[in-house]
Amino acid sequence: MTRNASDIWREDVGDCSHSQVPMPIWYHDIYTTGIHRDSRFPRERYRILKDRIQNSQNSGLIEFMSPECASKEDLLTSHDPDFIRRFLDGELGEKEVNRIGLKPWTDSFVERTLRIMGGSLSALKRVCEFGGISGNMAGGTHHSHAGFGAGYCVFNDIAVCAVKATESLGIARVAILDLDVHQGDGTATMLKDIEGALTISVHCKDNFPFRKAISDHDFPLNSGVGDVGYLEKVSECLEILEDYAPDLLLFQAGVDSLEKDGLGKMNVTRGGMRARNRMVFSYLVEKSLPCVIFMGGGYAKPISHTIDAFYDLFIDGAVANSYIQRGNKSKSRKQANGGV
Ligand SMILES: [Zn+2]
Numbered sequence: 318m319t320r321n322a323s324d325i326w327r328e329d330v331g332d333c334s335h336s337q338v339p340m341p342i343w344y345h346d347i348y349t350t351g352i353h354r355d356s357r358f359p360r361e362r363y364r365i366l367k368d369r370i371q372n373s374q375n376s377g378l379i380e381f382m383s384p385e386c387a388s389k390e391d392l393l394t395s396h397d398p399d400f401i402r403r404f405l406d407g408e409l410g411e412k413e414v415n416r417i418g419l420k421p422w423t424d425s426f427v428e429r430t431l432r433i434m435g436g437s438l439s440a441l442k443r444v445c446e447f448g449g450i451s452g453n454m455a456g457g458t459h460h461s462h463a464g465f466g467a468g469y470c471v472f473n474d475i476a477v478c479a480v481k482a483t484e485s486l487g488i489a490r491v492a493i494l495d496l497d498v499h500q501g502d503g504t505a506t507m508l509k510d511i512e513g514a515l516t517i518s519v520h521c522k523d524n525f526p527f528r529k530a531i532s533d534h535d536f537p538l539n540s541g542v543g544d545v546g547y548l549e550k551v552s553e554c555l556e557i558l559e560d561y562a563p564d565l566l567l568f569q570a571g572v573d574s575l576e577k578d579g580l581g582k583m584n585v586t587r588g589g590m591r592a593r594n595r596m597v598f599s600y601l602v603e604k605s606l607p608c609v610i611f612m613g614g615g616y617a618k619p620i621s622h623t624i625d626a627f628y629d630l631f632i633d634g635a636v637a638n639s640y641i642q643r644g645n646k647s648k649s650r651k652q653a654n655g656g657v
Pocket residue numbers: 497498499571573613614615
């Protein structure tokens with residue numbers, strides 16, 4: 318069966334629930350409650366988004382999974398042992414804590430951090446074993462470096478997943494597509510010497526981090542670029558992926574490029590953001606490529622604009638996953654019957 322990827326968006330999402338295969342998403346209430354209520358970070362977005370999905374007509378498209386805490390060994394694959402120990406023991410200095418943000422820290426902040434890392438790793442293991450798309454309804458902590466955290470990021474779940482995938486999950490080539498409005502500086506730096514990992518970042522050049530790292534492919538865009546200029550670069554990213562032919566995609570799908578975002582400056586509409594996601598998901602369907610979605614940033618005021626964009630992201634991801642999984646099933650049926 319040849320699937321035309323662009324056809325999948327013609328199907329009404331609400332009508333395909335009878336035949337869909339749900340997409341696993343790792344989520345825990347601690348993603349919200351582990352951040353202090355007085356923090357400037359919009360902590361409620363996780364819980365509101367989960368409720369929004371569960372109360373929608375598309376709830377059957379997504380299966381919520383509860384994350385375990387990542388182990389120290391998982392973190393040691395990519396992070397500096399002294400940084401890990403001092404974070405876990407509550408010994409980071411004031412400057413280091415300020416650089417991470419999310420203050421004031423709660424008693425459950427360490428557990429929250431480890432569960433987010435665990436959610437990303439479980440999503441990774443799922444797609445490496447069963448294919449398709451899965452996600453973490455948090456994470457995408459791309460500003461974290463090997464020896465320090467920054468910009469709301471403690472440990473870098475994308476880098477840890479990339480290393481885990483290539484070192485122990487049989488992945489030869491992993492691509493990281495980072496479409497958050499902020500550059501994936503930590504990911505680029507941590508993966509620069511990892512064989513089989515390709516980093517791509519589309520971001521606003523006038524935004525944090527002000528000292529940019531060097532990804533394998535960087536697309537710095539001007540403030541106010543809007544849908545057309547933004548989607549052109551996404552299209553170029555897909556050409557790079559076409560040439561690289563990865564076995565796995567790690568998709569940092571932050572929605573802070575939205576015109577309503579408080580930090581983004583890029584002026585992309587909700588429709589533009591949805592078009593972006595569908596371009597990526599259509600590529601995945603075409604290639605039957607396994608993918609993990611990392612939630613990334615989103616800081617609109619009111620937060621409802623961010624929630625809308627993340628709702629679109631996860632529902633469209635789930636539709637694409639269902640297509641891929643149904644295709645995989647039909648392939649294995651043919652193989653079992655001696656076909657090709
Ligand atoms: Zn961001």
